[in-house]
Amino acid sequence: MQRPRVDSNLTSWLLAYPDTYEIGLPNQGLQILYELLNERPDATAERAYAPWIDLEAEMRAHRLPLFSVDTHRAAGEFDVIAFNLSAELVFTNVLNCIDLAGVPVRSAQRSDADPLIGAGGHCAFNPEPLADFVDFFVVGDGEEVVGEITDVVGAWKRSGKRAGTREGLLRDLAGIEGTYVPSMYEVSYDGAQLVEVTPRYPDVPPLVAKRTVADLADWPYPRRQLVPVTEVVHDRLSVEVFRGCTRGCRFCQAGMITRPVRERPAAQVREMVSAGLERSGYDEVSLMSLSTADYSGIAELVRDTVTAGAGGGAATDPSRISVSLPSLRVDAFTVDVAAQVSRARRTGLTFAPEAGSWRLRQIINKLITEEDLYSAVRSAYSQGWHRMKLYFLTGLPSEMDPDTEAIAHLAQSCARIGQEYTKRASVTVSLGGFVPKPHTPFQWFGQNPPDELARKVRLVRSALGRNRRVQLKWHDPAASTAEGIASRGDRRVGAAIEYVWRKGGTFQEWSERFDLTLWEEAMAACGLDLDWYVHRHRGEHEMLPWDHIGAGLHRDFLWQDWQDALAGHGLPDCRWTPCYDCGACTEYGIEHIVASPVAPNGGSQGTGQDLATGHVVPVELRPRQLAGAGAPAGGGA
Amino acid sequence: MRLRVRFSKTGKIRFIGHRDVARVAERAVRRVGLPVAYSEGFSPRMRMSFGLALPTGYESDGEYVELPLIDGAMLEANARDGVGSDVAAAGPAIVCRSGTHVPCGDEPDLDAPSYCTLAAALSEALPVGMEVSCAVLTDGSGQSLQAAVRTCGWRFDIVGLAEAAATKAVADLLAAGTVVTERVHKGETVSSDVRPSVELLQVVGSSNRGAELSAVLSATPRVVRPSELVPALAPEHDMGIARRTHQWTCGAAGRAEPAVPSRCAQRQKETLSG
Numbered sequence: 001m002q003r004p005r006v007d008s009n010l011t012s013w014l015l016a017y018p019d020t021y022e023i024g025l026p027n028q029g030l031q032i033l034y035e036l037l038n039e040r041p042d043a044t045a046e047r048a049y050a051p052w053i054d055l056e057a058e059m060r061a062h063r064l065p066l067f068s069v070d071t072h073r074a075a076g077e078f079d080v081i082a083f084n085l086s087a088e089l090v091f092t093n094v095l096n097c098i099d100l101a102g103v104p105v106r107s108a109q110r111s112d113a114d115p116l117i118g119a120g121g122h123c124a125f126n127p128e129p130l131a132d133f134v135d136f137f138v139v140g141d142g143e144e145v146v147g148e149i150t151d152v153v154g155a156w157k158r159s160g161k162r163a164g165t166r167e168g169l170l171r172d173l174a175g176i177e178g179t180y181v182p183s184m185y186e187v188s189y190d191g192a193q194l195v196e197v198t199p200r201y202p203d204v205p206p207l208v209a210k211r212t213v214a215d216l217a218d219w220p221y222p223r224r225q226l227v228p229v230t231e232v233v234h235d236r237l238s239v240e241v242f243r244g245c246t247r248g249c250r251f252c253q254a255g256m257i258t259r260p261v262r263e264r265p266a267a268q269v270r271e272m273v274s275a276g277l278e279r280s281g282y283d284e285v286s287l288m289s290l291s292t293a294d295y296s297g298i299a300e301l302v303r304d305t306v307t308a309g310a311g312g313g314a315a316t317d318p319s320r321i322s323v324s325l326p327s328l329r330v331d332a333f334t335v336d337v338a339a340q341v342s343r344a345r346r347t348g349l350t351f352a353p354e355a356g357s358w359r360l361r362q363i364i365n366k367l368i369t370e371e372d373l374y375s376a377v378r379s380a381y382s383q384g385w386h387r388m389k390l391y392f393l394t395g396l397p398s399e400m401d402p403d404t405e406a407i408a409h410l411a412q413s414c415a416r417i418g419q420e421y422t423k424r425a426s427v428t429v430s431l432g433g434f435v436p437k438p439h440t441p442f443q444w445f446g447q448n449p450p451d452e453l454a455r456k457v458r459l460v461r462s463a464l465g466r467n468r469r470v471q472l473k474w475h476d477p478a479a480s481t482a483e484g485i486a487s488r489g490d491r492r493v494g495a496a497i498e499y500v501w502r503k504g505g506t507f508q509e510w511s512e513r514f515d516l517t518l519w520e521e522a523m524a525a526c527g528l529d530l531d532w533y534v535h536r537h538r539g540e541h542e543m544l545p546w547d548h549i550g551a552g553l554h555r556d557f558l559w560q561d562w563q564d565a566l567a568g569h570g571l572p573d574c575r576w577t578p579c580y581d582c583g584a585c586t587e588y589g590i591e592h593i594v595a596s597p598v599a600p601n602g603g604s605q606g607t608g609q610d611l612a613t614g615h616v617v618p619v620e621l622r623p624r625q626l627a628g629a630g631a632p633a634g635g636g637a
Numbered sequence: 638m639r640l641r642v643r644f645s646k647t648g649k650i651r652f653i654g655h656r657d658v659a660r661v662a663e664r665a666v667r668r669v670g671l672p673v674a675y676s677e678g679f680s681p682r683m684r685m686s687f688g689l690a691l692p693t694g695y696e697s698d699g700e701y702v703e704l705p706l707i708d709g710a711m712l713e714a715n716a717r718d719g720v721g722s723d724v725a726a727a728g729p730a731i732v733c734r735s736g737t738h739v740p741c742g743d744e745p746d747l748d749a750p751s752y753c754t755l756a757a758a759l760s761e762a763l764p765v766g767m768e769v770s771c772a773v774l775t776d777g778s779g780q781s782l783q784a785a786v787r788t789c790g791w792r793f794d795i796v797g798l799a800e801a802a803a804t805k806a807v808a809d810l811l812a813a814g815t816v817v818t819e820r821v822h823k824g825e826t827v828s829s830d831v832r833p834s835v836e837l838l839q840v841v842g843s844s845n846r847g848a849e850l851s852a853v854l855s856a857t858p859r860v861v862r863p864s865e866l867v868p869a870l871a872p873e874h875d876m877g878i879a880r881r882t883h884q885w886t887c888g889a890a891g892r893a894e895p896a897v898p899s900r901c902a903q904r905q906k907e908t909l910s911g
């Protein structure tokens with residue numbers, strides 16, 4: 001057990017996850033920082049999670065503040081309260097946690113004695129919707145920057161946090177690379193349109209570039225993964241095998257903002273797996289990354305992992321350790337990998353073709369063919385699986401009804417293949433509404449309205465007919481709309497988020513708590529046009545709210561990739577083919593760290609496809625049309 | 638052969654439920670590398686059986702789990718190479734990944750050899766508040782613990798109740814022919830007479846919350862909980878913390894415990910962690 005030290009001389013961090021303990025505990029990012037901070041002689045870190053509504057009611061009734069789970073210290077006693085932002089719909093929970101901590105929700109109202117409110121994680125790449133509530137954001141990998149922030153905050157703490165010095169501290173923080181302090185920037189608009197984000201001081205950088213750790217081998221964390229005594233999601237050992245992904249899926253924010261690919265050395269992975277299993281007592285390990293089947297030598301790694309517990313006494317039996325591989329790419333999931341995984345207890349398998357037709361998969365650059373999918377599915381069924389999940393997005397750029405209906409066709413074919421192996425074979429289709437994300441080629445695309453997403457879901461459902469072998473699950477289209485507001489919103493959207501929170505709209509990630517009418521009401525009350533924020537295509541020269549945040553990607557690379565998408569041109573994976581200078585390495589003087597020089601299954605994207613073959617693109621999405629789509633449609637603050 | 642492990646559940650850990658206890662115990666077994674048998678089939682699970690379920694929120698000094706060991710996990714004394722030769726007669730050694738454990742020489746018992754170093758290792762692997770007080774080897778014959786346990790011993794306190802008032806309430810309850818109390822079972826309120834289940838009830842002093850009582854309550858046909866007595870004893874008061882002290886079985890020789898805490902397990906634990 002790890003026991004954080006309680007000592008008022010230490011710079012203290014409360015690492016907060018703005019969702020329940022069950023959801024938040026396994027978060028690896030938070031656990032890495034927790035360990036790194038507690039290893040420092042001058043710092044201490046504890047954790048907090050959002051109390052569920054029943055506990056919150058009790059806490060408020062008894063005037064109990066948010067407190068740490070480690071030592072039950074009140075949140076307000078910490079020097080820094082830092083939130084992990086892994087999804088947009090948790091934003092209202094962030095406000096609620098700040099309020100429960102007894103801290104004013106708006107940064108401008110905080111005094112010198114109040115804790116600093118920080119935030120990091122993928123959603124920090126568009127920090128603007130939370131800009132009025134968060135004192136500083138960390139953009140990119142946190143391993144190094146968390147120490148630099150501790151140095152600066154520690155010096156301030158030791159000087160006594162004198163009245164009137166908070167502004168100076170924030171200015172110092174803004175000078176740390178990868179740290180964004182929203183209050184140090186002036187934002188100006190022309191009507192609805194954002195026109196400028198300017199630093200208020202000369203020493204504040206106009207562009208905040210993300211942090212990237214060059215080599216994962218330097219950071220073998222978490223070394224001592226937290227093992228909860230109650231049940232949580234992902235209740236298993238997790239070992240990150242690589243960070244970053246350059247498959248280049250155009251809808252995928254994670255793949256764009258975490259470049260380049262940095263593989264952990266295989267020997268270190270093996271060491272972390274065997275030490276972690278022995279320390280924790282877990283019998284399951286997840287080899288984590290954005291696309292684990294792409295890890296160099298994955299089949300050998302899985303084989304060794306399954307036998308990781310072996311070599312000792314009679315207690316160890318290789319078949320007792322199960323391996324779960326999240327996010328499998330079908331063109332890299334071979335019989336070999338399937339066979340290695342299936343030696344242990346089989347966990348669920350999820351494949352993500354993302355789009356139903358090859359035409360649309362070219363648009364989104366998910367370059368896997370139907371045959372790739374079928375052979376992966378065949379590998380799995382032949383190795384004894386009988387259930388799998390297929391993940392799709394709908395509402396993608398240029399998606400036409402035949403593309404949507406093709407989802408049903410793919411799923412049915414997979415189920416049919418399964419029938420050849422087992423009568424029990426079944427397939428679950430999980431259908432999500434596409435929400436365009438900042439720093440991706442699709443950041444200019446107007447999201448489908450909820451009724452259109454709902455229509456597409458119905459389309460898939462009726463195309464599936466009465467197939468008992470295929471189950472359809474879908475994400476609430478209304479939730480995608482709210483996610484869209486927060487995803488590409490600017491600073492003005494913060495008022496709407498605060499409105500939703502004040503009306504009791506917490507835990508918006510939970511379907512039983514989600515309510516779109518609350519968001520619509522909030523947007524209207526704040527004089528904001530939901531359509532303009534969510535459903536509108538953006539033009540090439542429009543200033544985007546996150547343009548002053550650098551994810552390493554050149555803006556013209558993203559625009560070109562958007563144009564290539566619409567032309568149906570694929571892009572190879574630069575980890576195995578020449579660099580096309582997206583900016584992620586070239587701007588930082590770093591490069592891929594990949595052990596194998598070739599893709600797992602051959603070909604530049606694993607398929608050997610002719611990537612330049614264009615396809616028919618519907619007229620309404622031609623670039624020509626886009627150019628005229630940038631005019632504001634009203635609204636604004 | 639089966640290893641019968643007795644453990645406690647005190648402090649904050651009392652709030653985790655029975656399923657969580659099972660998961661925690663499973664991980665502890667794996668951390669120690671104890672060679673416990675698994676079920677057969679597509680999705681093998683570690684085989685373990687617990688004694689009577691403890692209500693969530695209750696503490697305990699007497700929880701049990703039985704772990705069937707796989708064949709070949711034990712080394713008979715004569716097959717051992719210099720291991721524990723001084724206690725060679727006391728029983729087989731148990732080979733774990735983390736080390737080999739021999740029966741304790743302090744309290745030799747040929748029928749149920751006790752493994753104090755193993756008990757200490759399991760304690761180390763369990764969360765704070767769960768301590769193993771003994772681990773004994775049994776031949777695994779006979780009834781399961783769930784079926785064998787007849788009565789449970791309890792300690793509990795009643796918030797804000799004075800000792801004198803408690804003494805009177807206990808006398809009244811014991812004198813009564815029937816004591817009908819209500820409890821919620823599967824979402825419905827059912828009332829039953831708990832008087833026949835009370836084998837022993839007495840006031841033993843006061844805690845910082847109020848009068849402290851000890852009780853022996855029957856476990857068949859169902860486990861009667863101390864909380865069911867409190868409305869009859871002191872309707873205006875709440876129960877504080879309850880702790881199970883014993884699970885009793887009944888044999889030819891009368892009341893007995895499935896395993897008693899070993900004196901040396903605690904000493905061993907101190908050596909290990911020190």
Ligand code: SF4
Nearest residue numbers: 574579580581582585
């Ligand atoms: S800079 Fe080049 S090698 Fe690096 S991620 Fe971008 S395209 Fe790939």
